[in-house]
Amino acid sequence: MNKRQTVLIVIVIAIGIVLGGLILTWEKAAVPETTHGSHGKADSPHAPHDDHDDHDEAHSSSHAHKYSETGNAPTADKNTERGPGKGPKGGKLFTTDGFGVEITIFEKGVPPQLRLYLYENGKPLPPAAARVTVTLSRLGAPAQVFNFKPEAGYLLGDQVVEEPHSFDMAIAAEHKGRTFRWGYNQIEARVEMPDEVLKSIGVEIRTAGPVTIRPTLKLPGEIVFDEHTIVQVVPRLPGIVTAVYRHHGQHVKKGEVLAVIESQILAEMRAQFLAARKRFGLARVTFEREKQLWEEKISAKQDYLAAQQALTEAEIASDLALAKLRTLGVPPEAIHQRGDLARYEIRAPNPGLITAKAIAQGQTLKEDTAIFTIADVSTVWAQVTVYAKDLEVLRLGEKAVIRSTAIDVEGAGVISFISALIGVQTRSATARVVLDNKDGHWLPGMFVTAELVTEEIEVPVAVSVDAIQTLHDWSVVFGRYGQYFEARPLKLGRSDGRMVEVLNGFSAGEQYAAGNSFAIKAELGKAGASHDH
Structure with missing residues (x-):
């Protein structure tokens, strides 16, 4: 009996060892x-x-x-x-x-x-x-x-x-x-937000749908003077400068006196005009007398005709002397004055800004010396740099919006010129946009950005640019579903800065958060949303 009990005990122990091993193996497989x-x-x-x-x-x-x-x-x-x-x-x-x-x-x-x-x-x-x-x-x-x-x-x-x-x-x-x-x-990426909360944080609800996208081409440029309004002021007569009234950077009106010179030639021309005018007056008196004598049969017709010819010649000489003075810009009221015959006033031919000055008091001038440069700044040009790859989309007469890069100034104009040559150094061409500048906001030398609408494209689904947020390296909008907003990653297409085309990720008719949509992203951050991609 003792031997049999010993065998049974050994068998029970062996079975226990086997079962224990199976249990350990099973638990290991389950972990x-x-x-x-x-x-x-x-x-x-x-x-x-x-x-x-x-x-x-x-x-x-x-x-x-x-x-x-x-x-x-x-x-x-x-x-x-x-x-x-x-x-x-x-x-x-x-x-x-x-x-x-x-x-x-x-x-x-x-x-x-x-x-x-x-x-x-x-x-x-x-x-x-x-x-x-x-x-x-x-x-x-x-x-x-x-x-x-x-x-x-x-x-x-x-x-x-x-x-x-x-x-x-x-x-x-x-x-x-x-x-x-x-x-x-x-x-x-989901957050619950009732209507009253949306109003308090300034979130707008909009609906995705078809729109017309107007992609814009942005090009750098600079404000320059309108070359068609730049004039060079020359004395037209040699002389000595006695006074200078206007200087570089000043605005002048048309006809305003810029400087005064004394010219001997002008004195001689005025003297010639006064003499011619005097001779014309005497010739007229003589002609009137001879005409009366001839009509009364007192003098011969030959004397009358000679007086008529003398009158005509005196009139021509007077008109010629007057025309010479007028071509010099001498105003009518100064032509007949008997004062200082040598005084010559140099006047502004156009209104504008004095951009260059080369005259000083006491200086001796020649008649063709450029002493002032005046530019009319009521219109200016936006000189736009156009890269070779963008030349195909530009057209004459196309509208452009010009914005200053330094101050809050904006204007609109049309492309009036596109150069046919590409610069050797810059590898770019130049386009010109004419801008109205009666208010004087545009200053030559100011750097600007030109925005040109290159085409109009109908797209089936688009959302507002201000609705796009970045979340986990995605570009998303927060779609609205009842009281919930949930991020929707988008594949975006063309944009005009206001609306952006949605190629994938959102459908027409779906509502989304716009305006202050960043507030929803901030709310997700408070809630501790994470995504460990």
Whole structure:
């Protein structure tokens, strides 16, 4: 009996050792080999944003990012009772009655894609062992149904998982004649904001839709004088400068005296005019007398005709002397004066700004010396630099908006000239825009930017430029869905600075936040939203 008891005890001990080893092996298989909490880990696909698992409790009350997970299939499996666990591949592991599906989102080097791994009793199954479909439901969008095909060790979804990864997920799997169903949801980049809060922070609600985009070409330029209004002032007579009244940088009116000179030649011309005028007066008296004598038959007709010829010659000489004085710019009231015959007033031929001066008191001038340069600044040019690649879109007569880069000045004009040559050094051409400057806001030498509308394009979907925000390296708008705003990453197209074309990510008729949309982004920051791509 003692020997038999000893054998039984040895057998019981051996069975205990074997069972203990099996239990340890089973527990080891149930523990994930690796955990990957970030989309950015190399060779490590993951469940949708499972990097937030450790923070579920901290974010449970946040509208910006919170997890809610439930296992829908009734089962005694412990993992299902407490929600999905983390699988060997770092994803969400759903199990019922020993059958499990691990869901990951993989995006290393590829657009985000669903990858599923199958398990039975903790051991991997080949991807063809089950048929799985996944349905994603998002705010304001139709449900997205994913079908899968077997790959090397996993099932690959047939669509891209668009950002943000904020959705309700429903999983249906068929395995060995049974159907398994699970579900969970995750929220990202979402905030709740009622209407009264929107009004208080200045957020506007607008609707995306078709618009006409007018892309603008922005080119650098400079304000210069209108060359057509620049005049050179010369004395027209040699002489000595006795007075200078206007100087560089001053505005002058037409006819205003700029300087005074004394000219001997002018004195002689005035003397000739006065003599010619005197002779003309005497010739007229003689002609009147001879005419009367001839009519009374007292004198011969020959004397009358001679007096008439003398009158005509005196008149011609007087008119010629007067014309010479007028061509010199001598005003009519000064022509007949008998005062200082040598005094010559140099007057402004046009209104404008004195841009150059080369005269001083006491200086001896020649008749062709340029002593003043006057530019009429009531109109100016915007001299615009046009790069070779942009020459094709420019047209004469095209409207342009000119803005100063230094001060708040804006004006509009049309392109009046495009040079036909490209500069050797600058490799650019020049365009000219004529600007009205009666108010004097445009100053020559001022740097400007020219904005030209190159075309008009009808686009099916566009949003306001002020609605675009940057979030997690995305360009987003915050779409409005009931009381919630959620980020929608966009692929943008052409813009005119006011509206921007939406190529992908938003549909016509959807509402979005504009105006002070940054306030919504700030609210997300307060809520602690994160995205560890």
